[in-house]
Amino acid sequence: MTCLDPFHDRVFRNGGKCQKLTQFFSRGGTARGLETTPLPSRDTCLTHTDGAHARRSDPAGYDPAMTRRWLFADQLGPHFAVGHDGVLLVESRRALARRPFHRQKLHLVLSALRHRAAELGDSAVLLRTDTYTEAVRELGEPVRVYEPTSYAAERLVRRLHADGVVEDIDPTPGFSLPREEFAAWAGNRRRVRMEDFYRFQRLRLDLLVEGERPVGGRWSFDDENREPPPKGAERLDVPPPYQPREDDIDAGVREDLDRWTREGHLSPVGDDGPRVFAVTRREALAALDRFVMKRLGAFGPHEDAMLRGDWAMAHSLLSVPLNLGLLDPVEVVDRAAQAYRDGDAPLASVEGFVRQVIGWREYVWHLYWHFGPTYRRRNALAARRPLPGWFDRLETDQVDAACLQDALTGVRERGWVHHIPRLMVLGNWAAQRGYHPDALTEWFQTRFVDGYDWVMPANVVGMSQHADGGAMATKPYVSGGAYIDRMSDYCGGCRYDPKKRLGDDACPFTAGYWAYLDRNAARLEGNHRMARPLQQRHRLADLEAVVAQERRRAATPP
Numbered sequence: 001m002t003c004l005d006p007f008h009d010r011v012f013r014n015g016g017k018c019q020k021l022t023q024f025f026s027r028g029g030t031a032r033g034l035e036t037t038p039l040p041s042r043d044t045c046l047t048h049t050d051g052a053h054a055r056r057s058d059p060a061g062y063d064p065a066m067t068r069r070w071l072f073a074d075q076l077g078p079h080f081a082v083g084h085d086g087v088l089l090v091e092s093r094r095a096l097a098r099r100p101f102h103r104q105k106l107h108l109v110l111s112a113l114r115h116r117a118a119e120l121g122d123s124a125v126l127l128r129t130d131t132y133t134e135a136v137r138e139l140g141e142p143v144r145v146y147e148p149t150s151y152a153a154e155r156l157v158r159r160l161h162a163d164g165v166v167e168d169i170d171p172t173p174g175f176s177l178p179r180e181e182f183a184a185w186a187g188n189r190r191r192v193r194m195e196d197f198y199r200f201q202r203l204r205l206d207l208l209v210e211g212e213r214p215v216g217g218r219w220s221f222d223d224e225n226r227e228p229p230p231k232g233a234e235r236l237d238v239p240p241p242y243q244p245r246e247d248d249i250d251a252g253v254r255e256d257l258d259r260w261t262r263e264g265h266l267s268p269v270g271d272d273g274p275r276v277f278a279v280t281r282r283e284a285l286a287a288l289d290r291f292v293m294k295r296l297g298a299f300g301p302h303e304d305a306m307l308r309g310d311w312a313m314a315h316s317l318l319s320v321p322l323n324l325g326l327l328d329p330v331e332v333v334d335r336a337a338q339a340y341r342d343g344d345a346p347l348a349s350v351e352g353f354v355r356q357v358i359g360w361r362e363y364v365w366h367l368y369w370h371f372g373p374t375y376r377r378r379n380a381l382a383a384r385r386p387l388p389g390w391f392d393r394l395e396t397d398q399v400d401a402a403c404l405q406d407a408l409t410g411v412r413e414r415g416w417v418h419h420i421p422r423l424m425v426l427g428n429w430a431a432q433r434g435y436h437p438d439a440l441t442e443w444f445q446t447r448f449v450d451g452y453d454w455v456m457p458a459n460v461v462g463m464s465q466h467a468d469g470g471a472m473a474t475k476p477y478v479s480g481g482a483y484i485d486r487m488s489d490y491c492g493g494c495r496y497d498p499k500k501r502l503g504d505d506a507c508p509f510t511a512g513y514w515a516y517l518d519r520n521a522a523r524l525e526g527n528h529r530m531a532r533p534l535q536q537r538h539r540l541a542d543l544e545a546v547v548a549q550e551r552r553r554a555a556t557p558p
């Protein structure tokens with residue numbers, strides 16, 4: 001295949017190796033494919049002298065970068081190369097007001113956009129308009145874009161492309177693997193398993209491997225990770241995470257959000273509070289550095305543990321800067337792998353973290369496109385209960401269940417709790433109570449500061465609710481109170497007893513687990529991984545009473 005437009009090259013870094021990605025276009029301008037070719041060594045790559053990715057001018061004269069680059073609010077790092085003619089950034093009032101987002105999410109997005117505009121100075125135009133279309137029309141010149149991260153935004157840029165407003169749509173540098181390459185990898189596989197994808201990524205990126213073999217002899221160190229919290233500890237013995245300092249831009253954002261809320265243009269949920277997450281490249285690098293040097297070592301063993309007095313545990317808090325596009329995922333895992341090579345962090349923790357970033361995160365991104373736009377509405381377990389008001393509005397006054405109370409409070413106060421409260425407390429609760437998966441997906445997307453369209457379907461519909469009938473995860477992530485008791489310090493101070501399933505102090509998770517199995521028995525019957533728990537429920541003499549009790553308790557806060 002010959003490329004008719006030689007200016008669609010992008011040089012990028014893959015696991016420390018520079019590669020050239022060429023997009024081939026037919027004469028009509030239709031994208032026909034992508035090809036990746038390795039460059040001989042990093043030394044010969046002209047783009048990485050400053051550690052950042054950048055578009056190269058064509059030596060023959062024409063420079064594709066002469067068109068202004070329209071960057072979305074999740075494309076703010078230097079690897080989203082900007083055109084020589086500058087950048088367009090847009091604050092769309094309608095996009096901000098469309099849904100009841102968490103107040104701190106709105107703050108982070110606006111703060112990140114305004115900081116990027118300030119950094120770029122004269123080369124950036126920041127437009128505040130009602131819609132995105134209005135902004136590009138107001139600009140009055142064609143723009144280039146990178147592939148956006150949602151179906152809705154993709155439809156928009158395609159429409160603008162057809163209208164001639166968007167000149168070109170380039171592959172996104174926001175993820176390490178181009179979409180076409182994932183499609184080629186997935187091919188005709190019956191199942192696109194995360195473990196297979198993760199190995200493919202490790203080998204492709206030359207990450208923690210020696211030839212074809214994983215460093216340390218194993219691809220996964222899961223069995224060394226995922227320990228319960230240290231006995232008797234109220235907090236993990238690790239330095240606290242990076243804390244950004246707010247500035248005048250943040251003050252301006254706060255003022256605007258207060259005013260727009262007062263005037264009724266916005267109806268945010270959750271509390272305002274000091275900014276916890278990085279919104280600039282400088283802050284993102286500082287957060288990465290602190291995590292790798294001070295906290296990564298403790299990440300693996302305590303990845304799944306929860307402590308009431310330690311909201312961050314040893315997690316990286318990098319999902320916000322990663323999802324704003326401030327960090328290149330490959331630089332993040334390179335940094336972690338370097339810490340292992342330098343003896344600054346043990347292999348089990350480093351492998352566990354690398355798996356999250358170039359395994360889970362990228363897998364979830366590609367599944368978004370792989371499963372298609374209707375996947376989000378799947379409801380294989382026919383769960384139809386609307387979200388109750390207290391859950392929806394994050395009102396915890398009437399919630400006694402210590403684990404659920406703390407998780408909802410964390411969402412209200414920060415718009416963030418770590419993976420296990422999301423999966424094994426909030427998601428587990430919603431699955432047991434049969435909340436509608438589509439409503440729950442919307443809830444996660446708007447209530448969490450790192451929530452984006454692409455990240456929700458696989459995590460919520462697939463992993464957490466099993467609403468895809470097992471297309472993603474082979475078994476539902478539901479458990480009784482025993483799991484939460486083992487992995488946290490919640491149950492000791494709770495008015496419920498994790499061992500009880502019947503009575504006033506019956507743990508709603510334990511009782512809810514059996515009621516869930518009973519309700520979904522026919523739908524889960526064909527799943528061999530569920531055969532044992534489904535069988536076990538027949539041994540409960542009080543099953544009927546437990547199911548009736550949970551039906552009665554269903555609508556009330558636990």
Ligand SMILES: Cc1cc2nc3c(=O)[nH]c(=O)nc-3n(C[C@H](O)[C@H](O)[C@H](O)COP(=O)(O)OP(=O)(O)OC[C@H]3O[C@@H](n4cnc5c(N)ncnc54)[C@H](O)[C@@H]3O)c2cc1C
Pocket residue numbers: 314315316317318319320322323353356357360361362364417418419420422423427444445448450451452455456459460463464
């Ligand atoms: C029900 C549910 C909802 C979730 N919603 C989101 C969301 O809105 N946005 C989001 O970025 N992640 C989401 N996740 C994944 C994961 O919980 C968060 O990425 C993580 O808790 C963010 O905190 P951290 O940066 O400290 O992550 P760490 O625990 O330090 O992990 C490192 C990085 O790995 C990536 N990662 C790990 N697992 C996943 C995953 N399953 N999907 C995507 N990225 C992953 C994230 O970028 C994260 O920053 C969700 C998971 C579940 C089960």
Ligand code: SF4
Pocket residue numbers: 401402403404480481482484485490491494495496497498507508509510
């Ligand atoms: S007893 Fe049940 S409700 Fe209470 S903290 Fe433990 S798991 Fe949660």
